[in-house]
Amino acid sequence: MxxxxxxxxxxxxxxxxxxxxxxxxxxxxxxxxxxxxxxxxxxxxxxxxxxxxxxxxxxxxxxxxxxxxxxxxxxxxxxxxxxxxxxxxNDADKEILNHRAVAAQFARKLINDTPEDLSPLSLANQAASWLKNIGGDHVSFTIIEGQELLEKKWVGIHAVGRGSERPPALLELDFNPLGADAPVSVALVGKGITFDSGGYSLKSTEGMLAMKCDMGGAATVTAALGLAMKSGLNKRVKLFLCCAENLVSGRAFKLGDILTYKNGTTVEVVNTDAEGRLVLADGLQAASETGAGLIIDAATLTGAAVMAVGSNYNAIFSPQTATLQLAQKSAAAVSENVWPLPLDPWHKDMCPSAYADTANSRPVKGGGAGGASNAAGFLWRFVSPQANWLHVDLAAAFESSASALWAAGATTHGVLTIAELLKD
Incomplete structure (x- = not known):
C-alpha cells in the first residue's frame, strides 16, 4: 500500500x-x-x-x-x-480522534445510504443496534411502528409516513449508566425522514435528488450520543428518532388535513413538504415527557437556514440565551460552526390557520420570509416550558456536490457540537 x-x-x-x-x-x-x-x-x-x-x-x-x-x-x-x-x-489525542472517526463514519454511512437501502425501520434498528453495541446493558430501547403510532397518539410521524409501503417508526432509546431511578439529564430528538419527495407538495428533480440526507438529524444525534458514550458519558440520556418516508400515494396525507397532536394542538397541513416539523412535534413531546432539563433536537429542516447562514454553519435557536451561549461555547471547543437566529414568542403565530391552532408552514414558496425562525416557532409549541431547549437546523450537514472544503455527501458537521453539549 x-x-x-x-x-x-x-x-x-x-x-x-x-x-x-x-x-x-x-x-x-x-x-x-x-x-x-x-x-x-x-x-x-x-x-x-x-x-x-x-x-x-x-x-x-x-x-x-x-x-x-x-x-x-x-x-x-x-x-x-x-x-x-x-x-x-500523543495517545490521548489519538484516542479522541479514533472515537470521532468511528462516530462520524457511522453518521456518514447512514446519511449517504440510498433511500431504497435505508427504510424508516432500518434507520431505527441500525441506530439502536449501534448504540447498544457501545453501551451494552446501559442501553434499552423500543420501536413503535405503523398503526401503533396512532394508538400512542404520535400522529405526526404516522401522517407523514403513511403514504409509504414501508411503515414509519419512532425509536425511543434510554442510555442509563446510573440506575433505574436516575433523572434524565438530556433528551435528544432527531428528524429521520429517510426520503422526502415533498409529498403532494412535490419537489422538483433537483430539489429531490439529495433527499436521502433528510434523516441527517437522526444520524447526527445518534452519532453524537455514541461519541459521548465512548468518551465516558455518565448521565442519563434519552434519544427519540422520528422516522418516516414522505411519499405520494392513495394513502398519503394531503393539503388541508388537520392533525390533532397529543398535547391538544391542532395543525393544518398547508405544505406536505414541511413534514419535518410534523414528525419532530411528536419527538419533542416525547422528550418533554421525560422531564429532561435539556432537550436538543437536530434536523435538516429548512432551506431558509441555508440561505441565512450558508452551508458551513448550523443555525441554532433557543428561547434561553444561556442555552444559545452554551451551544456556541461547545461548538467553539470542537472547532465547529453555529450561528443563532431569531426566536421570539410571536414566531409561534407566524403560520396562522383559519381552521386550526396553527398551520405547519405558510402557503408560499419556502415558507416565506423568516422561514427558519417560523419553523422553530412551530416546534416551540411542543416543548415543555420547564425544559431548556436547543433546536439545531443542520444547514451544514450535507453537500449536494463537492466544494473546496467537503466531498459530496454527508459532512457530519454538528456531531461534535452535540456530543460536547452532552458532556457539559
Whole structure:
C-alpha cells in the first residue's frame, strides 16, 4: 500500500511552486500554513490531496494538533470507502480522534445510504443496534411502528409516513449508566425522514435528488450520543428518532388535513413538504415527557437556514440565551460552526390557520420570509416550558456536490457540537 506522509509548515513554498499551499516531494506532501484561518486551510488542502487520487495518508510532525488533524480528516473523507488517515501526536489525542472517526463514519454511512437501502425501520434498528453495541446493558430501547403510532397518539410521524409501503417508526432509546431511578439529564430528538419527495407538495428533480440526507438529524444525534458514550458519558440520556418516508400515494396525507397532536394542538397541513416539523412535534413531546432539563433536537429542516447562514454553519435557536451561549461555547471547543437566529414568542403565530391552532408552514414558496425562525416557532409549541431547549437546523450537514472544503455527501458537521453539549 502506498502511503503519503503529510506535514505542516509555516514556511512559504519554494518559488517554483508559486502560490501553492500544498507541495509534493516524492511520498511527502507539505501544507504551507499562511497564518489566517488555519483549520479551514488544512481542510481545503486535504481536499486537494485527496483529489490527486491519494487514499492513504500518515500525518506527521510537531505542528499537528487535535483540531487540525480532525479538520484534515473531514476534508479527506468521501462518500466512497477505501481511504485512511493515520494520526500522529500523543495517545490521548489519538484516542479522541479514533472515537470521532468511528462516530462520524457511522453518521456518514447512514446519511449517504440510498433511500431504497435505508427504510424508516432500518434507520431505527441500525441506530439502536449501534448504540447498544457501545453501551451494552446501559442501553434499552423500543420501536413503535405503523398503526401503533396512532394508538400512542404520535400522529405526526404516522401522517407523514403513511403514504409509504414501508411503515414509519419512532425509536425511543434510554442510555442509563446510573440506575433505574436516575433523572434524565438530556433528551435528544432527531428528524429521520429517510426520503422526502415533498409529498403532494412535490419537489422538483433537483430539489429531490439529495433527499436521502433528510434523516441527517437522526444520524447526527445518534452519532453524537455514541461519541459521548465512548468518551465516558455518565448521565442519563434519552434519544427519540422520528422516522418516516414522505411519499405520494392513495394513502398519503394531503393539503388541508388537520392533525390533532397529543398535547391538544391542532395543525393544518398547508405544505406536505414541511413534514419535518410534523414528525419532530411528536419527538419533542416525547422528550418533554421525560422531564429532561435539556432537550436538543437536530434536523435538516429548512432551506431558509441555508440561505441565512450558508452551508458551513448550523443555525441554532433557543428561547434561553444561556442555552444559545452554551451551544456556541461547545461548538467553539470542537472547532465547529453555529450561528443563532431569531426566536421570539410571536414566531409561534407566524403560520396562522383559519381552521386550526396553527398551520405547519405558510402557503408560499419556502415558507416565506423568516422561514427558519417560523419553523422553530412551530416546534416551540411542543416543548415543555420547564425544559431548556436547543433546536439545531443542520444547514451544514450535507453537500449536494463537492466544494473546496467537503466531498459530496454527508459532512457530519454538528456531531461534535452535540456530543460536547452532552458532556457539559
Amino acid at each position: 502506498n502511503i503519503m506522509t503529510v506535514t505542516l509548515t509555516t514556511e512559504a513554498p519554494a518559488s517554483h511552486w508559486g502560490k501553492a499551499d500544498v507541495t509534493f516531494q516524492g511520498s511527502l506532501a507539505t501544507i504551507h500554513l499562511s497564518g489566517s484561518d488555519e483549520l479551514r486551510q488544512v481542510q481545503m488542502a486535504a481536499r486537494k490531496i485527496r483529489n490527486q487520487g491519494i487514499n492513504y495518508v500518515q500525518l506527521d510532525g510537531g505542528l499537528w494538533n487535535l483540531h487540525s488533524q480532525w479538520a484534515f480528516a473531514q476534508g479527506f473523507a468521501t462518500a466512497k470507502a477505501g481511504y485512511q488517515v493515520d494520526w500522529c501526536g
